[in-house]
Amino acid sequence: MRRRTRALAVLVAVGLVAPLAACGPGDDGTPELTWYINPDNGGQADIAASCTEAADGAYRIQTELLPRDAASQREQLARRLAAKDSSIDIMSLDPVFIAEFAEADFLAPVPDDVADATTQDVVQGAIDASTWKDELVAIPFWANTQLLWYRKSVAEAAGLDMTQPVTWDQIMQAAQDQDKLLAVQGAKAESLTVWINALVEGAGGHILENPEAPADEVELGLDTDAGKAAATIIGEIGTSGVGGPGLPSEDEPASLTKFQGDRGSFMVNWPFVWSSTQGAVDAGSLDQSLLDDIGWALYPQTTEGEDARPPYGGISLGIGAFGKHTDLAYEAAQCIVSPENQAEYFVTNGNPAASTQAYEDPDVQEAFPMYDVIRDSLDQAAPRPQTPFYNEVSTGLQQTWYPPADVDPDTTPQQSTDFITAVLRGERLL
Amino acid sequence: MNAGPPAEPAPRGRHAAPPTASEDAPTRRGATTRAESRAGTGTDPRGAPDAAAKAARSDRARAEARLGWYLAGPAFVVMLAVTLYPILQAVYDSLFNYKLTAPDDRAFVGLNNYLVILSDPVWWKALWVTLLITVITVAIELVLGFALALVMHRAIKRLRGLLRTAILVPYGIITVVSAFAWFYAFDITSGYVNHWFDWVPGIGPDLNWFAQQGTSLFVIIASEVWKTTPFISLLLLAGLAQVPGDLEEAAKVDGATAWQRFTRVIVPNMKAAIMVAVLFRALDAFRIFDNVFIMTNGANGTEVLSLLAYRTSIGQLQIGMGSAISVLLFLCVVLICFVAIKLFKVDLAGARGEK
Numbered sequence: 001m002r003r004r005t006r007a008l009a010v011l012v013a014v015g016l017v018a019p020l021a022a023c024g025p026g027d028d029g030t031p032e033l034t035w036y037i038n039p040d041n042g043g044q045a046d047i048a049a050s051c052t053e054a055a056d057g058a059y060r061i062q063t064e065l066l067p068r069d070a071a072s073q074r075e076q077l078a079r080r081l082a083a084k085d086s087s088i089d090i091m092s093l094d095p096v097f098i099a100e101f102a103e104a105d106f107l108a109p110v111p112d113d114v115a116d117a118t119t120q121d122v123v124q125g126a127i128d129a130s131t132w133k134d135e136l137v138a139i140p141f142w143a144n145t146q147l148l149w150y151r152k153s154v155a156e157a158a159g160l161d162m163t164q165p166v167t168w169d170q171i172m173q174a175a176q177d178q179d180k181l182l183a184v185q186g187a188k189a190e191s192l193t194v195w196i197n198a199l200v201e202g203a204g205g206h207i208l209e210n211p212e213a214p215a216d217e218v219e220l221g222l223d224t225d226a227g228k229a230a231a232t233i234i235g236e237i238g239t240s241g242v243g244g245p246g247l248p249s250e251d252e253p254a255s256l257t258k259f260q261g262d263r264g265s266f267m268v269n270w271p272f273v274w275s276s277t278q279g280a281v282d283a284g285s286l287d288q289s290l291l292d293d294i295g296w297a298l299y300p301q302t303t304e305g306e307d308a309r310p311p312y313g314g315i316s317l318g319i320g321a322f323g324k325h326t327d328l329a330y331e332a333a334q335c336i337v338s339p340e341n342q343a344e345y346f347v348t349n350g351n352p353a354a355s356t357q358a359y360e361d362p363d364v365q366e367a368f369p370m371y372d373v374i375r376d377s378l379d380q381a382a383p384r385p386q387t388p389f390y391n392e393v394s395t396g397l398q399q400t401w402y403p404p405a406d407v408d409p410d411t412t413p414q415q416s417t418d419f420i421t422a423v424l425r426g427e428r429l430l
Numbered sequence: 431m432n433a434g435p436p437a438e439p440a441p442r443g444r445h446a447a448p449p450t451a452s453e454d455a456p457t458r459r460g461a462t463t464r465a466e467s468r469a470g471t472g473t474d475p476r477g478a479p480d481a482a483a484k485a486a487r488s489d490r491a492r493a494e495a496r497l498g499w500y501l502a503g504p505a506f507v508v509m510l511a512v513t514l515y516p517i518l519q520a521v522y523d524s525l526f527n528y529k530l531t532a533p534d535d536r537a538f539v540g541l542n543n544y545l546v547i548l549s550d551p552v553w554w555k556a557l558w559v560t561l562l563i564t565v566i567t568v569a570i571e572l573v574l575g576f577a578l579a580l581v582m583h584r585a586i587k588r589l590r591g592l593l594r595t596a597i598l599v600p601y602g603i604i605t606v607v608s609a610f611a612w613f614y615a616f617d618i619t620s621g622y623v624n625h626w627f628d629w630v631p632g633i634g635p636d637l638n639w640f641a642q643q644g645t646s647l648f649v650i651i652a653s654e655v656w657k658t659t660p661f662i663s664l665l666l667l668a669g670l671a672q673v674p675g676d677l678e679e680a681a682k683v684d685g686a687t688a689w690q691r692f693t694r695v696i697v698p699n700m701k702a703a704i705m706v707a708v709l710f711r712a713l714d715a716f717r718i719f720d721n722v723f724i725m726t727n728g729a730n731g732t733e734v735l736s737l738l739a740y741r742t743s744i745g746q747l748q749i750g751m752g753s754a755i756s757v758l759l760f761l762c763v764v765l766i767c768f769v770a771i772k773l774f775k776v777d778l779a780g781a782r783g784e785k
Contacts, residue, residue, distance in 0.1 A: 071745065078747055082530045104531040188729040246618045248641035248730070257619050388531065391746055402729065403641060426527060429552040429738070429755075430746060 043349035088320035095129035126354035144313035180265035199230035201309035202302030238404030275350035309382035396420035524754035530747035543754035575662035669703020
């Protein structure tokens with residue numbers, strides 16, 4: 001009996017200690033860096049493997065998967081970092097919460113030489129998104145932007161010259177006249193904020209006038225002509241039915257499905273839709289004729305004659321402030337964001353590079369015939385408000401600009417301003 | 431271990447009544463006989479045996495109580511650690527303005543968080559939606575659950591096991607999984623419901639169930655009913671099994687119809703079981719989270735209290751405000767328990783078959 005008890009005790013001890021052993025350095029003493037990645041098609045894991053190989057024993061990169069949507073990624077990272085989790089060495093950060101993390105001192109300061117090296121030949125939008133209070137706080141990795149995707153047949157029938165910039169009014173009219181559906185992201189989610197921001201910026205305004213201000217001094221720029229122009233477009237799409245019945249629950253993948261369907265006409269969406277549609281054609285679930293019918297252009301203009309400000313997205317790499325090997329982590333980050341890796345990632349995973357050099361890669365140009373439009377769009381793109389209170393602002397917008405059919409230019413911008421201001425002052429619940 | 435002399439004839443009027451709880455009975459009964467035989471004729475035939483009982487308790491019962499504490503103590507400590515401590519922590523946190531990503535701005539605000547919550551329409555809207563879902567689901571489930579319990583109760587012995595298993599299947603499915611299943615079934619792009627039921631007026635390929643409050647709540651409530659009716663029916667089945675067969679037979683002999691037997695004999699005899707089922711299910715329904723989180727995430731006026739608490743503390747990392755909402759949610763649950771037990775006189779002991 002006693003022997004059995006002892007055996008049990010040994011088993012329990014091994015069970016408790018063995019998992020802890022995994023936290024330390026590898027068997028050979030090589031420091032292990034943990035990279036928290038957002039879900040993709042395996043591209044970041046591949047880069048981790050190739051950088052581990054290139055490090056030649058200096059470090060080993062191991063990846064950990066974050067949840068799918070940006071809000072949940074932020075939640076998990078913030079919770080861990082608030083508890084000073086030392087296991088976070090490198091993290092793939094959505095640009096919208098970089099300011100919040102930097103303000104909370106969750107990110108290790110970027111050494112000057114690393115900052116210089118990783119901002120060479122990088123699109124300005126990506127540098128801006130990784131900067132907080134005039135200092136680079138994260139390393140630009142890949143940069144995303146939305147394009148206007150269209151069915152050539154529909155545009156042609158409407159007599160639109162797609163080589164020239166088009167306006168929201170034009171595409172709404174074209175879709176409506178042919179009884180087609182416009183694919184936009186009307187779901188009550190982050191994608192709605194992306195849309196609102198692009199429309200407001202496209203009309204020359206900003207959601208926040210002073211994004212760096214403290215919570216109770218933040219001023220909103222919604223109750224302006226720009227805000228009203230944005231509300232007019234969203235309300236019109238919501239009430240006219242051109243967005244289809246699925247609009248209030250439509251996210252990016254749902255938009256793509258609608259665009260690929262019989263009533264597809266125009267869609268604003270990220271470049272992943274190209275590789276995704278191509279994959280579906282290769283797999284035989286969609287016709288080649290559909291792929292041949294798809295065209296692309298710069299994001300539609302909010303106001304005729306004024307440059308559109310397409311949405312900016314992507315991922316920057318943050319280095320955890322509480323990791324044990326921040327210097328090695330910066331070394332690894334530099335390897336990860338090398339233009340070659342970015343080009344490879346672009347081709348295999350469909351996520352556009354932040355480095356302009358990557359766009360010269362023949363493989364990129366072959367896989368993404370619209371590479372030049374993407375680069376132009378990145379130059380024109382407007383980031384969402386960079387503020388530590390982004391989450392409050394974004395959720396506040398989603399509460400007040402939803403569903404699209406209820407958006408009214410005369411009331412929504414005003415209500416939205418009052419609501420978000422009250423929330424930021426701690427006077428209201430979100 | 432012998433019983434000492436009747437030391438303290440303390441005021442024990444309450445205990446003069448016959449013992450109700452079964453565990454007390456043997457000790458006291460034994461003590462009473464012993465005390466009576468020794469004391470012979472006491473001046474107060476009721477006071478003396480009672481005092482003796484008290485004395486007897488002080489030794490034997492005390493040892494038993496001590497043993498009870500040894501046995502239950504560890505569990506009690508664990509319960510304190512995992513429930514009381516977090517509750518107290520939440521109460522403490524709720525007095526602060528504290529955001530996880532701005533730890534330096536933490537400030538004591540007293541009851542201000544509660545003030546903000548209770549004066550905010552968002553809270554009241556979420557409360558009404560939660561109550562609406564609770565009342566409707568419990569009402570439907572009670573009727574459906576009763577029917578299922580009767581079917582299981584009356585089923586031929588050979589079929590009983592199979593029936594119970596079949597009815598229990600939905601309850602065995604993880605709530606998140608069932609929420610996803612229902613979501614995908616009703617979703618406008620991937621769902622099949624619109625195609626299967628387009629012969630029903632109002633349902634067609636263009637119906638987006640998750641775009642309006644009414645239809646969203648319908649799907650949420652339907653999935654909740656589907657998922658938890660088995661639970662209520664099992665509780666009711668246990669109650670049905672307790673109804674004495676001879677009562678029913680007597681009623682039958684007296685010429686009562688099936689409906690009369692049901693309303694006059696069966697239901698009154700399982701009142702405790704029904705009340706417990708309603709209470710448990712009401713508390714469960716009041717905490718609804720998964721279905722709403724997966725299907726609408728609170729859009730279209732479907733936000734419930736637990737989702738509001740989750741969004742505030744986890745989504746916005748507002749620990750202070752989130753804790754305050756959680757504390758209020760906890761108080762609501764306590765209130766429901768209190769109302770159910772006091773107002774409807776739910777007797778948990780009765781449901782356990784101790785009466």
